[in-house]
Each structure stands twice: as structure tokens, then as C-alpha cells.
Amino acid sequence: MAAQVTAASTTTPASTPSSSASGPAAEPELPPFGPAAALSCRECGTRYPLSPVFACLECFGPLEVAYDLPTGDPEALRKQIESGPTSIWRYAPLLPVPADVATKPNLHPGWTKLVKADNLARELGITGGLHVKDDTGNPTHSFKDRVVAIALEAARTFGLTTLSCSSTGNLAGAVGAAAARAGFRSCVFIPHDLEAGKVVMAAVYGGELVAIEGSYDDVNRFCSELIGDPIGEGWGFVNVNLRPYYGEGSKTLAYEIAEQLGWRLPDNLVIPIASGSQLTKIDKGLRELIKLGLVEDKPYKIYGAQAEGCSPVSAAFKAGHDVVRPVKPDTIAKSLAIGNPADGPYVLDIARRTGGAVEDVTDEQVVEAIKLLARTEGIFAETAGGVTVGVLKKLIETGQLDPTEETVVLNTGDGLKTLDAVAPTTGPTATIRPTLAAFREAGLA
Amino acid sequence: MSASVRIPTILRTYTGGQAEVPADGSTLAEVLESLERNHTGISARVLDDTGKLRRFVNVYVNDDDVRFSEGLATAVPDGASVSIIPAVAGG
Numbered sequence: 001m002a003a004q005v006t007a008a009s010t011t012t013p014a015s016t017p018s019s020s021a022s023g024p025a026a027e028p029e030l031p032p033f034g035p036a037a038a039l040s041c042r043e044c045g046t047r048y049p050l051s052p053v054f055a056c057l058e059c060f061g062p063l064e065v066a067y068d069l070p071t072g073d074p075e076a077l078r079k080q081i082e083s084g085p086t087s088i089w090r091y092a093p094l095l096p097v098p099a100d101v102a103t104k105p106n107l108h109p110g111w112t113k114l115v116k117a118d119n120l121a122r123e124l125g126i127t128g129g130l131h132v133k134d135d136t137g138n139p140t141h142s143f144k145d146r147v148v149a150i151a152l153e154a155a156r157t158f159g160l161t162t163l164s165c166s167s168t169g170n171l172a173g174a175v176g177a178a179a180a181r182a183g184f185r186s187c188v189f190i191p192h193d194l195e196a197g198k199v200v201m202a203a204v205y206g207g208e209l210v211a212i213e214g215s216y217d218d219v220n221r222f223c224s225e226l227i228g229d230p231i232g233e234g235w236g237f238v239n240v241n242l243r244p245y246y247g248e249g250s251k252t253l254a255y256e257i258a259e260q261l262g263w264r265l266p267d268n269l270v271i272p273i274a275s276g277s278q279l280t281k282i283d284k285g286l287r288e289l290i291k292l293g294l295v296e297d298k299p300y301k302i303y304g305a306q307a308e309g310c311s312p313v314s315a316a317f318k319a320g321h322d323v324v325r326p327v328k329p330d331t332i333a334k335s336l337a338i339g340n341p342a343d344g345p346y347v348l349d350i351a352r353r354t355g356g357a358v359e360d361v362t363d364e365q366v367v368e369a370i371k372l373l374a375r376t377e378g379i380f381a382e383t384a385g386g387v388t389v390g391v392l393k394k395l396i397e398t399g400q401l402d403p404t405e406e407t408v409v410l411n412t413g414d415g416l417k418t419l420d421a422v423a424p425t426t427g428p429t430a431t432i433r434p435t436l437a438a439f440r441e442a443g444l445a
Numbered sequence: 446m447s448a449s450v451r452i453p454t455i456l457r458t459y460t461g462g463q464a465e466v467p468a469d470g471s472t473l474a475e476v477l478e479s480l481e482r483n484h485t486g487i488s489a490r491v492l493d494d495t496g497k498l499r500r501f502v503n504v505y506v507n508d509d510d511v512r513f514s515e516g517l518a519t520a521v522p523d524g525a526s527v528s529i530i531p532a533v534a535g536g
Contacts, residue, residue: 043501055531057455060490060501062533166535220535221505225528228454228464240534275536323500326512340510342533345500 032157036096040066074293088252109145112137114260119376129406141414144174147249154245155236166223169198176205197417250278254285267405273304276343304358305391307333317358333383361390380415451528459487474517
């Protein structure tokens with residue numbers, strides 16, 4: 001049996017001895033946030049108790065989870081993880097969740113495939129190795145199940161009863177499904193003009209789905225105001241007041257990629273940017289793996305990917321700016337259509353610190369890339385996956401990414417949700433009568 | 446010129462818990478000055494040391510993000526609603 005590695009926390013009941021001289025004691029209550037010690041402002045460092053708050057009282061900066069991470073033998077921690085569930089809960093010792101989280105009602109997301117993409121590599125001229133981290137395998141077919149699962153546990157601990165979010169589509173479905181499984185009420189908010197597939201996938205779980213007449217940024221603003229109103233009491237907005245916990249779910253992408261590569265880091269990662277939270281948390285996860293000794297400390301480069309019609313971070317990167325000027329989105333990549341990305345400045349920092357870049361592609365290139373990935377690897381990506389693969393192609397063509405290095409590109413959602421993007425240029429090769437002659441006449445024999 | 450300013454939860458310690466307070470001014474800068482006169486200390490939470498809007502604060506005059514207009518110089522019409530909102534939400 002693998003040795004257990006526990007969190008070295010000084011702030012939780014876990015550090016309390018569990019037995020006494022007078023006989024067996026009651027089971028100690030597991031710390032509800034595992035190794036998490038506090039919330040910390042990413043801007044000014046002010047610390048706060050673990051609670052449903054998301055912005056710093058001093059400077060409005062984003063709060064993130066600070067940890068007392070496990071100490072001890074990395075090999076023992078590796079073995080503990082490897083013997084864990086085939087879901088994100090194998091990484092519970094590194095997440096703000098209780099150690100018994102896998103026994104609670106939730107969707108058990110994660111441990112999705114890391115696909116060795118030799119055919120795509122050949123097409124793109126990559127010789128150093130290429131993998132697609134394919135998150136379509138999650139319960140609601142996007143990476144959002146990861147982040148929602150962490151936020152759900154926080155909501156449970158804080159006694160919140162309604163699960164909510166502002167969403168570009170994928171998140172609404174993930175929240176609806178998670179709430180259904182866990183017995184929460186859900187009420188989610190989306191822009192009124194989303195793809196039909198995403199609307200249906202958000203509505204089918206039976207919660208309340210509210211379409212707002214406006215853009216995603218308008219929806220987000222509305223939710224931020226709602227949480228400050230008495231109406232919002234008892235509500236857990238996964239990406240507003242639970243955002244510090246929610247964001248940590250994206251670290252599991254980093255953990256899985258490293259573990260699936262045999263506990264090592266790739267040279268390059270190409271990651272989509274909407275708010276930028278996912279990219280910043282993947283970087284956080286990679287740095288934690290190095291700090292814990294779970295992987296060898298080596299350089300890696302992080303590349304951000306946007307659609308040209310909503311590319312405020314890419315524009316700032318190219319202009320050398322360290323602030324992001326908001327834009328009004330106009331792209332088919334609606335899951336990335338956040339014109340005012342909350343974590344944009346941090347994405348810029350990370351791309352520059354690691355020697356990566358932020359690039360963008362046109363909607364036409366997005367569609368071409370969706371088809372390229374499908375044709376070469378049998379993976380049908382939603383538009384966000386088209387953005388990452390399209391940007392990967394562009395990075396190679398422009399000499400920004402070294403094709404002799406090993407690269408991982410993320411596909412964060414399922415193409416079935418964005419059929420509209422490819423439907424106009426995808427269909428039957430021919431429509432014929434059911435005869436051999438007709439098949440020959442169509443030039444298919 | 447008078448406006449109504451919506452105060453986010455994290456700033457309500459400055460307004461005695463009120464979610465909405467009145468302020469005067471014909472530009473956003475003047476409205477914030479008015480706010481500061483009535484609720485000392487609040488403007489230092491919204492503006493940085495150089496007097497600019499902090500990068501994690503969104504301010505709307507009616508439905509318009511002031512970053513798309515004139516920033517602190519954005520005109521505030523009589524009876525307008527000004528909303529101060531933390532920017533670190535979403536995604």
C-alpha cells in the first residue's frame with residue numbers, strides 16, 4: 001500500500017491528534033478545504049480567511065487560494081496520486097477540497113485522454129512530439145466540469161444552496177449538471193445569442209436558465225451586481241464569489257498532463273484564453289509540481305490563443321502593453337468571447353516570463369483548424385479547440401514555436417456543441433440513388 | 446448634476462452598508478470626488494496612487510463601461526446611474 005502523504009497544515013483540525021489515552025476518539029472532522037490555508041490577493045498579498053469572497057478589500061485584486069502543500073517524499077506522493085480515483089480527485093491532496101471528496105455526490109470529472117497526435121504533428125511539421133489534451137471526455141464535454149467540481153465543494157462547505165454562474169455556454173451546462181447531481185438549485189445566466197447546442201445542453205438539466213439581452217460581459221456585470229443584492233444571498237456564483245476555488249480546478253489540467261507524460265513537463269503548452277483564468281492556473285499547477293518535486297524543474301513555454309474577433313490579450317502582448325484594453329467581441333468562438341478578461345494582465349506576465357507568446361487567428365482559420373484536427377486525429381473540437389490548433393499552426397509558421405520541441409495543445413470542448421461553425425462547409429460528399437451505378441457516376445468507386 | 450452610485454459589497458463599509466448612494470458631478474471624476482467628501486476613504490479604493498482607476502475595477506455610467514469612453518472624464522448626465530464593480534469575475 002502506498003504511503004499516505006498528508007498536508008502540513010497548522011490551521012486545520014487535521015493536525016489535531018486523533019486518539020487519546022482514555023480510548024478511541026471520534027473520527028476527527030476532515031478539513032473542508034484540505035491543504036488550503038487562506039485566500040491571498042494576487043496583487044497586494046493581503047490574506048483573508050477561506051470564505052466566499054473574490055476581490056481584495058484593499059485593491060480589488062483577485063483572491064486566490066494559498067496552501068500549506070504536502071511535505072515529504074515526492075515518490076510517496078506520486079504513488080498516492082497514482083493509486084487514487086481516475087478523476088481530478090486523485091489530486092485532492094493539492095486542491096481546496098476535503099480528503100474524502102470522492103465520496104460526495106459530484107460529477108467526478110477529469111482524467112481525460114492525452115492523445116499522442118502524430119498525424120497532426122506530421123501535417124504541422126512538428127518533430128519534437130505533439131499531444132492533444134482532449135477534455136471533451138468530461139461529463140458535460142468541456143473542461144468546465146473540473147472548475148465547477150471544486151466550486152461545488154466550496155458551496156457545500158459554505159452552506160450555499162443555489163449554484164449559479166455567468167456563462168458563454170459550457171459553464172452553464174457544467175453548473176446545471178453538477179447542481180442536479182448534488183441536489184442544489186441552479187440558476188445560470190447566458191448571453192441571448194449562444195449556439196443552440198450549448199443552450200440545450202445548459203437547459204436540459206432542469207435548473208433555471210436565463211438568457212440576458214447583451215454580451216457575455218453584460219451578463220458578467222449583471223451577475224456581479226446580483227451577488228451584491230439581497231436576492232443573491234445563499235447563492236454560489238462559481239465564477240464570481242466562488243471564483244478563487246473554481247479557478248483551482250484548472251490546475252488539474254497541468255497535473256494530468258504531467259502525470260500522463262510520465263511525471264514530466266512538456267516544452268510548450270498552447271492554451272485558449274477567455275478570461276485567462278485557465279491559463280494562469282495551469283501555470284500555477286506546473287509550478288506546484290516543480291516545487292513539490294513531482295517533476296524535474298525544467299523550462300516550459302506557455303502560449304495563449306485567442307480568436308481575432310476577441311483578442312484583447314493578444315493585442316496587448318503584441319503591443320508590449322502590460323494592461324489589457326477591453327473590446328467588444330465579434331467571433332464564432334463564443335466560448336472565448338470575453339472582451340474584458342479578468343486575468344488578462346496575468347496571462348501577459350506568464351507568456352513573457354516563460355518565453356511564450358499570445359497569438360490569434362481568424363474565424364476562417366478556426367474552422368479550418370477544427371477540420372484539421374478532426375481529419376488527422378479523429379477529435380471533433382468546439383471552436384475553442386479550433387482556436388488553439390489554429391494558433392499552434394500559426395505559431396509554427398511564424399517561427400514563434402520550435403517544432404523540434406514537445407508541445408501539448410488543449411482542446412477544451414466538444415464540437416457537437418458548436419455544429420453551426422462547421423455546418424455550412426461540412427456535409428455529405430454526394431447524395432445519390434441507392435445503386436452501384438449512381439455511386440460510380442458520383443466518382444466514388 | 447446628481448447621480449446615483451451603486452456600491453459593491455466590499456466598499457459598503459464606507460457607506461454604512463448602503464448599496465446605493467447619491468453623488469454630484471458632471472464627470473466621473475467629479476462624482477468620485479463627491480463620493481469621497483461624503484464617504485471618506487472610498488476613492489482610494491477605486492483609484493490607484495496616480496489617480497487612475499485601479500485595473501481591477503470596472504465603472505459603468507448607465508450601461509457604458511467608461512473604459513470604452515473617456516475614463517474619468519466620462520460625462521455623467523443628470524440622473525445617471527454609476528456602477529462600481531469588481532473586475533475579477535467571470536471566465
